[in-house]
Amino acid sequence: MMANHLGARGQEIPAGTFIMTGGVTEAIPVAAGDNVLVRFQDLGSVSMRFV
DSSP: OHHHHHHHTTOOOOTTOOOOTTOOSOOOOOOTTOEEEEEETTTEEEEEEOO
């Protein structure tokens, strides 16, 4: 959708651009050993451990 909207305006997404579908925050780098906990209001939480 975004590519189509930009194309209609004569613009484009540069090659190599990182696109997060549905992302509401910026991407953060993670490494082995990192733990991430995300809490969603009224939905619960999910945690991840990177190995």
